[in-house]
Amino acid sequence: MAQTYPRHSGEQTASLKPARKRSGGRAVPYLFLFPWIFGFLVFTLGPLLFSLIISFFDWPIVGQVHFIGFGNYAAMFTDDPLFWKSFGVTIKFAALFVPLNIAVALGLALLLNQNTRGTAFFRTAFYLPSVISGVALAMIWSWVYSGDYGILNYFLSLVGVQGPDWLNDKHWSLAAMVIASLWGQGSMMLIFLAGLKGIPKDIYESASIDGAGKLRQFASITIPMLSPTILFNLITSIIAAFQQLTLALLLTGGGPLKSTYFYAMYMYENAFKYFKMGYSAANAWFMFLIVLVLTLAVFKTSEAWVFYEGEMKRKTPGRRRAS
Amino acid sequence: MKKLPVYAMLFLCSLLFIAPLFWAVTTALKSQTELYLFPPKWIPSVWKFGNFAEAWTSQPFNLFLKNTLAVTALSTLGQLVSCALVAYGFARFTFKGRDFLFLVVLATMMIPWEVTMIPQYMEFNYLGWINTLKPLIVPSWFGSAYFIFLLRQFILTIPRELDEAATIDGASKLGIFRKIIVPLMGPSLILVAVFQMMNCWNDYLGPLIFLNDQSQYTLTLGLAQFKGMYGVDMQSIMAVTCLISILPLVVFFLAQRYIVGGIAGTGIKG
Numbered sequence: 001m002a003q004t005y006p007r008h009s010g011e012q013t014a015s016l017k018p019a020r021k022r023s024g025g026r027a028v029p030y031l032f033l034f035p036w037i038f039g040f041l042v043f044t045l046g047p048l049l050f051s052l053i054i055s056f057f058d059w060p061i062v063g064q065v066h067f068i069g070f071g072n073y074a075a076m077f078t079d080d081p082l083f084w085k086s087f088g089v090t091i092k093f094a095a096l097f098v099p100l101n102i103a104v105a106l107g108l109a110l111l112l113n114q115n116t117r118g119t120a121f122f123r124t125a126f127y128l129p130s131v132i133s134g135v136a137l138a139m140i141w142s143w144v145y146s147g148d149y150g151i152l153n154y155f156l157s158l159v160g161v162q163g164p165d166w167l168n169d170k171h172w173s174l175a176a177m178v179i180a181s182l183w184g185q186g187s188m189m190l191i192f193l194a195g196l197k198g199i200p201k202d203i204y205e206s207a208s209i210d211g212a213g214k215l216r217q218f219a220s221i222t223i224p225m226l227s228p229t230i231l232f233n234l235i236t237s238i239i240a241a242f243q244q245l246t247l248a249l250l251l252t253g254g255g256p257l258k259s260t261y262f263y264a265m266y267m268y269e270n271a272f273k274y275f276k277m278g279y280s281a282a283n284a285w286f287m288f289l290i291v292l293v294l295t296l297a298v299f300k301t302s303e304a305w306v307f308y309e310g311e312m313k314r315k316t317p318g319r320r321r322a323s
Numbered sequence: 324m325k326k327l328p329v330y331a332m333l334f335l336c337s338l339l340f341i342a343p344l345f346w347a348v349t350t351a352l353k354s355q356t357e358l359y360l361f362p363p364k365w366i367p368s369v370w371k372f373g374n375f376a377e378a379w380t381s382q383p384f385n386l387f388l389k390n391t392l393a394v395t396a397l398s399t400l401g402q403l404v405s406c407a408l409v410a411y412g413f414a415r416f417t418f419k420g421r422d423f424l425f426l427v428v429l430a431t432m433m434i435p436w437e438v439t440m441i442p443q444y445m446e447f448n449y450l451g452w453i454n455t456l457k458p459l460i461v462p463s464w465f466g467s468a469y470f471i472f473l474l475r476q477f478i479l480t481i482p483r484e485l486d487e488a489a490t491i492d493g494a495s496k497l498g499i500f501r502k503i504i505v506p507l508m509g510p511s512l513i514l515v516a517v518f519q520m521m522n523c524w525n526d527y528l529g530p531l532i533f534l535n536d537q538s539q540y541t542l543t544l545g546l547a548q549f550k551g552m553y554g555v556d557m558q559s560i561m562a563v564t565c566l567i568s569i570l571p572l573v574v575f576f577l578a579q580r581y582i583v584g585g586i587a588g589t590g591i592k593g
């Protein structure tokens with residue numbers, strides 16, 4: 001078990017020294033990977049297998065534990081309308097959130113990359129919400145979304161729109177969740193910005209000498225050069241969408257009429273409200289598989305559109321390097 | 324002035340991001356009577372700075388602050404050391420099972436925390452770590468998939484010619500890592516440090532699960548406690564929100580030039 005103190009990852013690197021010179025020693029890469037391998041076994045794989053095991057049990061928090069085979073999974077698909085409801089809500093949320101999140105983060109990063117004055121100020125402004133804790137964020141948004149004295153509806157009233165009672169109207173509650181989630185996209189914007197800064201200027205220069213317009217440059221240089229970053233943000237967005245929990249927990253509690261009852265919340269409630277540990281573990285495993293399939297699909301397509309530039313020889317996107 | 328549309332867009336967007344925060348700050352300074360006005364009052368007529376001290380002392384927030392600082396500092400350090408080593412291992416070595424292992428790293432990112440939460444809880448319970456800060460710190464010393472992925476993507480953009488030159492000069496793999504990769508990774512490491520700090524500082528579910536006694540609480544738990552309290556008002560919540568946002572804000576201000584500057588300088592000079 002994890003009795004060893006984590007600092008020994010330092011000792012590990014120390015023991016690398018006398019091992020070999022140059023690229024000899026087959027164990028070397030594994031030594032670099034050691035911290036992760038150890039952590040994976042102790043904090044991820046172990047618990048993961050255990051949760052898989054309990055998903056085949058009727059496992060209340062207190063009382064008798066029964067082996068029920070695929071009973072939990074069968075119950076989920078056949079006689080639990082909440083399962084389908086929450087799954088649908090999450091899919092809807094992801095379909096809205098993922099593309100918008102990428103678009104907003106990339107759009108803001110592009111704006112910041114225009115060499116304007118006051119970039120530091122604007123960058124900070126866009127990142128500010130990401131600094132705020134989830135609890136506080138929820139508080140602020142519940143205040144902003146308020147139908148009677150919220151500033152969102154105040155702004156809408158300025159342009160002559162009668163805003164809805166966001167969090168209490170089942171037609172708008174999910175949209176409210178998406179907006180509140182987009183507000184915290186700061187990290188993604190920074191990653192895009194870092195990627196944009198990494199694109200050498202001379203490529204753009206030679207492209208404009210060749211007569212490529214701004215739009216052409218964006219499509220033929222910016223997007224391919226950013227593709228690893230886009231891939232990264234796309235995958236993390238998908239995962240974030242499926243794991244959305246804190247905001248709903250604190251803002252709507254899943255309501256109104258289950259319109260923001262996310263799958264993660266369904267899982268959470270099965271575990272901590274109804275104490276059905278086995279059932280909740282089965283829910284979790286199903287979600288894990290869905291996200292895995294989606295991610296693998298994204299990765300498979302990425303072969304075609306992601307371009308790793310380890311050595312830049314030509315402007316045209318080449319084949320992906322093997323390593 | 325052909326940049327005018329860009330400025331207009333920047334201003335409009337920043338307004339969208341800042342307005343609710345600005346409102347949170349002014350709410351913290353409002354008196355009870357001005358809380359529920361429509362149209363909202365942006366600037367309080369009386370500035371009640373006393374709200375801050377009052378909200379902060381209504382719970383032992385100094386203690387929560389100490390706990391939060393300990394968790395944040397230790398776990399950020401652990402994350403930097405472990406993730407950089409592992410990312411280097413993935414980016415610069417060809418070995419049996421590498422691609423499979425990397426896929427596993429990515430896969431762990433997709434594991435909903437809820438899946439491993441209950442068994443993890445039992446594990447920490449077995450070690451006697453429940454209701455201590457250890458469950459929030461120790462796992463960080465073994466790397467997190469998100470940061471490993473991020474740093475690997477950065478290392479891949481560093482030309483291998485630099486490694487090769489260093490190898491010819493007789494540098495070991497660890498020497499290359501220390502003298503070439505880490506210095507060039509500087510900005511991305513700061514990025515990781517900033518992200519991890521925000522994660523820790525703002526983590527709510529983790530402390531909620533692993534901590535029981537108020538003596539161990541972090542700031543977010545303290546803030547969330549306001550929710551269940553009787554007769555707590557919006558300005559107290561907003562006051563604490565503002566106060567606990569100061570430190571991450573300062574860190575971000577200090578770090579932002581590293582984050583953005585210098586990433587372009589990853590050794591690729593045309």
